[in-house]
Amino acid sequence: MNAAELMAGLSPHRVSVDDGVELHAWVGGQGPALLLVHGHPQTSVIWHRLVPTLARHFTLVVPDLRGYGDSCKPAGDADHANYSKRRMARDLLRLMQQLGHERFSVLAHDRGARVAHRLAMDHGQAVQRLVLLDIAPTLSMYEQTNQDFARAYWHWFFLIQPAPLPERLIEADAAAYVRDVMGGRSAGLAPFDPRALEEYTRCLALPGAAHGMCEDYRASAGIDLEHERQDRDQGRRMAMPLLVLWGEQGVVHRCFQPLQEWQRLADDVRGQPLPCGHYIAEEAPQALLDVALPFLQGKSA
Template identity: 45%
Template sequence: MAELAELYPGFEAHNIDTPAGRIFVRTGGEGRPLLLVHGFPQTGVMWHRVAPALAKTHRVIIPDLPGYGWSAAPEPGKDHAPYSKRAMGEALVAMMEHLGHAHFAIVGHDRGARASYRLALDNVGRVDRLALLDIAPTVSTWHAIDRSRALKSYHWSFLAQPHPFPETMIGKDPLYFLDWTLASWSGPKNLSVFDPRAIAHYRAAFSSPDHIRAACEDYRAGATIDLAHDEADLAAGRVMECPVLVLWGDHGSVSTGPLESWRPFAPRLQGAPIHSGHYMCEEAPEAVLAALKGFLG
């Protein structure tokens, strides 16, 4: 860790014990609390191009999710529950309470957005505002998979295969898998949109076997317990009561526009595309900041 570039000058680093184990978190800025939650296959480093601007108006909290980055990887469970988005949400709530924040806004990207909307559904009244970046709900994603979607989102089924198959395949050359994933989901289909210092962080974090397994467990939970939680909420009519902003890359993973899929969960919904691939906070940080500024206030 000491050999990696510091991309958050002026931010403080913490290690906080939660029900999911130790979480590594960076904090900076002053104002209303704003939680930024990264996705796969990245870490909290992915916010480095937008966090300094957000820290001018907010107290910014940037964790590494359980099993990612410098956070501990929980022991896998038979039902994948330790990596459910409900468990991740509970860990984030415990972390925020430890830092003194009972209510807060959230911006989540990719898997972090899934943990974020689950947190909002499970904790009505705790989340002030929620921004979800480049995802559709887990339930609508699984139910909509056809030939085109399966080819585009092959990792959903590959990473969800039983242990140890995907871990073994990725473990043969984890940096190849990581670089391929980062490049293929970006707008230009290469690594040019990423700061090389950020890529060094992603590579260091993704190289350990326990974190490779954690990423697979994340997707196994997505195919099972997370899907069941979404289906139960749909059947019960549970919604997120806070305002919800959905942003998606016009060359991202949900480029057709996900607003209709979010309406059953988010009655106070708004959204717009960003000219970007999947990694919009690194590809189009100014556009993301402009959209968040109007939403977060």
């Protein structure tokens, strides 16, 4: 019931997007299509504080990524391509097409923003406007890793260890993983609705969830980097308007220069920090709406 309460006004759907893979998604609202994509170790309900406002302006599609939430959790493969951002982006494209949306805008956080980056690179004709929250490009972050970043983003290096070590440790106490990872950020656990925390814990404890999450990260440390290097070598860029936002109290702000990094990959980029940490949609929903909503409506310069 927690998810239904948090996502009031939207209806649950289950959509086939790949051989044997179905995504769970919340759908509702009115207006042009807007895809909202969550990050780690969370689910689609991260957007619950934005949904009432956004649903007045957009038809919202709010999925759980493959491997997360109530979506399917296929087994990983040898090169982790089953959880590459290319495969996960194709999931989202097919989800939107199945729901009748050939073109749409995207608002995405964390892991979901990495999938959205690949979606915009591979299927730019489908993406009208793009908002990425609290990330720099994956390749840039790995290439610029230093001790400060490695200590703060320790999970990047834990989750990519060979199966089943990280899976076994997460499965032993999924609630502790959620609590310690999310609570260890700048704002602690105070910003989160207890019902949302319960939902994140419920979903991470589902069979296959820890494996899917680890495979997402293993892909980003391997095949996803290959794809980003190919983009760089071929001079591929994103042409749609791009807004990048990050928390001024977070690690991305401290360790990287996100606006400059995205300007290397896109033609039309603007961005700024917001007064919060990593979990922008839950820590500073109004500040996010104040900047992202005019952009998504095409009103910002």
